[in-house]
Amino acid sequence: MDVVTELLARSHRLGADPRNTNYAGGNTSAKGTATDPVTGRDVELLWVKGSGGDLGTLTAPGLAALRLDRLRALTAVYPGVEREDEMVAAFDYCLHGRGGAAPSIDTAMHGLVGAAHVDHLHPDSGIALACAADGEALTKECFGSAVVWVPWRRPGFQLGLDIAAVREAHPEAVGCVLGGHGITAWGATSEECERNSLHIIRTAERFLTERGKPDPFGPVLEGYEPLPAAERRARAAALAPVVRGLASTDRAQVGHFTDAPEVLDFLARAEHPRLAALGTSCPDHFLRTKVRPLVLDLPPGVPLEEAAARLRELHAAYRTEYAAYYERHAVAGSPAMRGADPAVVLVPGVGMFGFGRDKQTARVAGEFYVNAINVMRGAEAVSSYAPIEESEKFRIEYWELEEAKLRRMPAPRPLAARVALVTGAGSGIGRAIARRLAAEGACVAVADVDGGSAERVAAELGGPDRAVAVTVDVTSEEQIAAAFAAAVLAFGGVDLVVNNAGISISKPLLETTAQDWDRQHAIMARGSFLVSREAARVMTEQRMGGDIVYIASKNGVFAGPNNIAYGATKADQAHQVRLLAAELGEHGIRVNGVNPDGVVRGSGIFAGGWGARRAAVYGVEESELGAYYARRTLLKREVLPEHVANAVFALTGGDLSHTTGLHIPVDAGVAAAFLR
Template structure:
């Protein structure tokens, strides 16, 4: 099968390059969907003889970003020998463990359930993909006839079978019986193609996908989802986004009933069109079909049944009612299908919530998972459109969906996932996060698994920080003047739209002008109070609306100062506003406690290096007050402390983490000094 003139590395290089090309185009396969393989020879280091191997994408991972380390490497003779000991479809799961005894060397990545398909099909290169066009034919009620009409005998129909060893045997037999065929449509699932070379396999995969696209476009009806329903038309963009921001905290709270979730919002044209049409409810109820789809979206979404412009309060009440019905329905689905050996129910909340006229809310354990869940439901919409355009959408049965969703192999895969980081699912809004202490806090939150809204008056610095943290799946930049009421509302709404809500608020934005009393102007006073006292109030008030509506508790942290409790010279405006912030902590802790929201403060001192405030002139001013050089100010502050150690922005971030990471669940109204020990600042 292998080219005897090719070097052992060639099949692997060709496989990776082919996989990356296929995975780069969403028309070919969805994120992390499908798998590819190549067969070839290499020298067995034990015997010194050539041995036939199969390299196949391992469990998990994504074709578009596949590297050699993501490949499982198995001896072909040993995998094929498993045919002689295969115990039958009722003991299918045992075969995955058998793959471990077929590994070559260290084996690479963990073999996936589809390994048998790749090893048993008699072709050097095999692709298994999940293109929308292919799945549309695979889920059509008369998919077998449509496949023949579309491809003739060049592509063969394979009835639905759960992925595994028997499916590999089925496809191998079909390949042997149909030498003219370049691939097959897997009922309810996707496509498989093969070739004598890597280029030929890729060409055959693309031929199947593009031919199916052309067939659907040429034979499909104009409006497969039916007519537009009055009242479900998309709202204008500004109203749509405002409505989404108003609904998202409630929807996220509902979707987090069993475990906290991060959210993603999608209002793409294909989503809005689907939500506006008369077949929405019926098709949504049928659920998705391809295993990759429903494993991420659950078997079906929750769908709002009110007009797009219904009053927000009415919509929120109806969403709560629908959520209770959804949970009861999901529990009944589990009870109908679960057996004695089934894993425990994993949660009954929806992963997809559809709101006509507004868009789709999707949820997951982190932003990427939530985003990908939404992308998969868009794939499902495309599949339904294609199937309905030429036939009738007919996904696999509920029992088959359950068998995969609660598959022992899927459960084992979930158990192998690393433990979540301490701030996983937490969404933080950090003001003044473009530099200094705010930047350090944003970095720490992201490093501990959280999502961050990087808010700053300077959008350029905020954008830089958000990019450093990992981009939109981790952090988004928002320009905000915290002293402006409308600006604060827009900032919070932007954070909600980005991640679904807010769990952790850090009031860090600040500035300082060091002047004696007689030189302090009303403008100096107002500027500092507007940013820190008024700004913290506005941010806390707007964020509290979200925290309360979510019903998930949360944290508000004030970055106050040692100056809030210690009197110093030439600092009337700054110290007074810091004292204001310190008392806001106590007041809000008392008011928000019944909602599960904890409010605490941090009192830093002497944070010179890396500080935005000190770099903006405050450092030079304070150095002059104390009669030291500006570059020596940090050391000066350190010498006057009990510990004699300089305080850095990271130390303040450490305190934020300590207050919010889950160990101090019964602490609120506290001020933590981060000053290396200033006796005059001891709280009494």
């Protein structure tokens, strides 16, 4: 097995177990030789996981390849710890060939340590020792001379020099514990390095279990016990829009909710306020969770209105305190404050909300805080939790190198951080809308009465970090409420709702039964009303504005034959747009509509029999219906689901921010349906 293949295999094994390292945390490396294409001679190289990426899914392009002779030569020009950040740019001059990942801040650690294989990892057990008040003594007690304590130092070139010196001074050691940070292990072979990494991690786990006290977070606080599962999730769904709105004060954020057992136990214990206030320690943790979380200081049994009011008070205090934290530590040249909202909100008895620019970032923030809870538990079990100093946290949070990473990120898509719920999204127009909104950056709740179709569309859109499926009959108030609850638990809230669910009954007046009329209106007129009402409830609680879009029809304006039930309900929907635009404008909620002509290809309605009946009305073959509709338009073009989706995006993508109460015709020009 070649060096790179061996390194990737080791990385995947280590990254597959969350006990070994957190998502995207740590890095691995291997040294070996390759042919220099210029000289034809062998050259010694370092392959190391580059900036970003995750060990569990690392690929060859995610590695940086550097010439070891040049990397080691940097020690001769190193200007000292006060200017060590300059060395990151110097890594580019050590690269071997083109391509590959950008070298990370930890490159020096891997290149300078005198071992062929190096792992730097962030296991909860190792960080627990690293963040214990007497971590150095505990490390010696746990490992003897096999693992050496290295005091806290911000990641960088000097830390690489420090660990290289440790390796040279302690030839019997297999690795080290980095104060406040994590672990590093090494070996002469990839197998030995992996074995040493796992030895450190598992030995620390056993030490914490065998030596630790049983209740490191203290006794259970009376009244703070977790609510029963159904009640817990119902309360989370009710609070989620409030919490997300607060966390989005500076910029819109996507949310992620978890009621993991570790979170619920932590919040039920007497020591959780003290420990949460100390914040996280490992740089990978607090870069994603911020310096500390916001913690609701009320038991879960208080009325929802009281909990929401208290969250607003605590959020105001959090923002004031965060601004003060920034002012305490900012110096000339510090990046501007990025935002004062929390990334993690803890609600006793209920669970944890994480927030980020997208669902994955929000989910990972929550996962990292679970890591932090495990670290605190381990440290408190054998000692007391003592994270790195606040000033050091600031130096990393507002590190110019981190700022440079943010500047390299691509510009957000138009609907980034927005959450959409589309009814009737399992097929036809609804599926096309869901696809377009997801392509433009939105998270999407794919709602459909056919749960299987909704699941398939959600999977097409990228799975749970991009889309979730919700089964909903829009004639049921209970199912609509459940659908919105599922959406807010998945993504934190809802910003954009598309009323698309519908059926079509095409009959002459004398053949239209009262049952036909009631069914048509129950699904489309009443269903749209119920969906919009629930949407307005969530959006007003979020206080972030929002969009409601009705997929109406040119039939709401145009009086076609044999179409009384369908045409009347579309006219009802059209006027709901006007009525709700007038009512919801004060909350920043815009309500608009789209009036398509008949969409034949890809339409679930037409495939369900409506097409055959309309074709009979017009005296054409059903297969020719789309062409017939196109011929009667001014533009002589057939309307497809994608054209309706384009109109929805035009209304919600940002360019029509001052437009509400509008209906956009998407009918290729039907003069009789011109709006007046």
